[in-house]
Amino acid sequence: MSAQAATGPELFDCRDAFTGALIDLARADSRVVAVVNDAVGSTKLGAFKQEFADRFVNVGIAEQNLVSIGAGLANGGRIPFVCGAAPFLTARALEQIKVDAAYSNTNVKLVGVSSGVAYGQLGPTHHSIEDVAWLRAIANLMVVVPADPAETDQAIRAAHRHVGPVFIRTSRMPVPSVHEAGYRFAFGKAARLRDGKDVTIIANGVMVARALEASDRLAGEGIAARVLNMSTVSNLDREAILAAADETGGIVTAEEHTVRGGLGGAVAELVSVECPVRMRILGIPGVFAPTGSAEFLLDHFGLTADGIGAAARELVRRRSPS
Amino acid sequence: MQPLASIAPGELARRARLVRQRDLEMVYAAGLGHLGSEFSATDILVTLYLGILRVDPADPNAPDRDRFVLSKGHSAAALYSTLAEAGFIEIDELSTFMKPLSRLNGHPDRNKVPGVETNTGPLGHGLPVAVGMALAARMDGSSRRVYALTGDGELQEGSMWEAAMAAGHFGLDNLVAIVDRNRLQQGDGTEQTIRLEPLAEKWTAFGWAVREVDGHDHAALLDVFRAVPFTRGRPNLVIAHTHKGNGVSFMRDGVAWHHKVPNADQIELARAELRGEA
Numbered sequence: 001m002s003a004q005a006a007t008g009p010e011l012f013d014c015r016d017a018f019t020g021a022l023i024d025l026a027r028a029d030s031r032v033v034a035v036v037n038d039a040v041g042s043t044k045l046g047a048f049k050q051e052f053a054d055r056f057v058n059v060g061i062a063e064q065n066l067v068s069i070g071a072g073l074a075n076g077g078r079i080p081f082v083c084g085a086a087p088f089l090t091a092r093a094l095e096q097i098k099v100d101a102a103y104s105n106t107n108v109k110l111v112g113v114s115s116g117v118a119y120g121q122l123g124p125t126h127h128s129i130e131d132v133a134w135l136r137a138i139a140n141l142m143v144v145v146p147a148d149p150a151e152t153d154q155a156i157r158a159a160h161r162h163v164g165p166v167f168i169r170t171s172r173m174p175v176p177s178v179h180e181a182g183y184r185f186a187f188g189k190a191a192r193l194r195d196g197k198d199v200t201i202i203a204n205g206v207m208v209a210r211a212l213e214a215s216d217r218l219a220g221e222g223i224a225a226r227v228l229n230m231s232t233v234s235n236l237d238r239e240a241i242l243a244a245a246d247e248t249g250g251i252v253t254a255e256e257h258t259v260r261g262g263l264g265g266a267v268a269e270l271v272s273v274e275c276p277v278r279m280r281i282l283g284i285p286g287v288f289a290p291t292g293s294a295e296f297l298l299d300h301f302g303l304t305a306d307g308i309g310a311a312a313r314e315l316v317r318r319r320s321p322s
Numbered sequence: 323m324q325p326l327a328s329i330a331p332g333e334l335a336r337r338a339r340l341v342r343q344r345d346l347e348m349v350y351a352a353g354l355g356h357l358g359s360e361f362s363a364t365d366i367l368v369t370l371y372l373g374i375l376r377v378d379p380a381d382p383n384a385p386d387r388d389r390f391v392l393s394k395g396h397s398a399a400a401l402y403s404t405l406a407e408a409g410f411i412e413i414d415e416l417s418t419f420m421k422p423l424s425r426l427n428g429h430p431d432r433n434k435v436p437g438v439e440t441n442t443g444p445l446g447h448g449l450p451v452a453v454g455m456a457l458a459a460r461m462d463g464s465s466r467r468v469y470a471l472t473g474d475g476e477l478q479e480g481s482m483w484e485a486a487m488a489a490g491h492f493g494l495d496n497l498v499a500i501v502d503r504n505r506l507q508q509g510d511g512t513e514q515t516i517r518l519e520p521l522a523e524k525w526t527a528f529g530w531a532v533r534e535v536d537g538h539d540h541a542a543l544l545d546v547f548r549a550v551p552f553t554r555g556r557p558n559l560v561i562a563h564t565h566k567g568n569g570v571s572f573m574r575d576g577v578a579w580h581h582k583v584p585n586a587d588q589i590e591l592a593r594a595e596l597r598g599e600a
Binding site for chain 2: 033054055057059060062064065068069070071072073074075076077078080095096099100103104105106
């Protein structure tokens, strides 16, 4: 499903890329199984259920069981894609993710949909803005936040090839394509989407398109802002981050997540030790969001091309006072 | 990959005594452990590993093996001692229990110890994972079975009832859950803490076929496991009536022995009793 914005590029719901890839994989590999917690509609797995009724497990509204049953299926040689709304999958089943998936090292693929503030007006119970912090703290768990349909598709296929637990965080917010045709996703490898020497913007998920817009506007002011799509948060692309710190001297991170312990925190942990440069960490500033649509909330918290641009401009100005 | 189908209950009793003796020494040397819960579970573990499970210590990851899950992961020393008796690990290795860098952690790790299927420790994980294992077996059209040994206090975890409801709904008659019904949890009786009874009725209401057995009677345990599936289309629940610390008189039914370690006098008495001398 795509939606045409009034004046902008074509927009896509990454859940469609997820289910499309999953159905492809299931056709080619009989080990692929979908496990879901009642949310057949919000995970968009209706077509999968139609085609693969015998490989579709609905555990009901029971997220702890959702993850544990996935781990048990993996023990039996299946490749389970364990799907649910990100806030419930990650928070309710955190110990199951830690013990049954990561510590047990089972071949479980966790797919959290409607992450970040995608649920908008439904409120903070339904926002998933702590999940990256929680999950990247867990050893032996890949954490991936794709930016667009092509990357979502490839991340799902890469998760299928990888032996071991993976968490993929997808949104339901419409996003444009941000990658060139032929883009190749790899775990732990950032994509440099804009070159630049003055400052670096590191983003993932729905923030990547906004980072690109910010970079394009900054270019008009003579500021060359590098843009890295850091879709893999655990484990980070250390080389790309340290090169950015060394070569551009300042880093803005932008994520649809609390500023506490997410992408910005991960980058800061590395940069502060290996190549200290001034940073700005943009995200939800440690509060429960007020009522509003996802778009409203991103604007409200300055998670916009304007907000990113202002932070980047400030870093450049502070580095070269004149 | 066949169990010793003809193993006699008396032989199981002899081997269970060895398993308890080694378990006692492991916990005494480590200064840590859960002897009470281990001795209540030992006869169940020994009966399964030596008489029922289709597993092969020479090929512990054979795809179509039966699965055993120790949902009450704190009884790890009893599991390790049983795995050694069944040939999955060396008996000599048991002395490394909880020593620095030992494979034999205080709770079992499948990535280190052959024969362990999933990592447990926090309660309420093993049975839900076992439900997934049983679903996988059914998808494969396999006759393999999945066994999960749970504590009784563990049934206070909500996730156990998520699993109970799912297994009942899916009609997993290849799944066997055994409740080690020793009636004690860490600090008090289960019924004094948060009541479990009427336990059989609860499981029946969740769609399981329930049998009750003396969890220290090897012949009765063999019989009940050989009667699986109790009812076609229903998961199997065995309420094994046991005694915490069974085998050592001063530990038996003592709530303090959940994770108490014997002192120098107590160890001699316990050793003598387990040798059958006291």
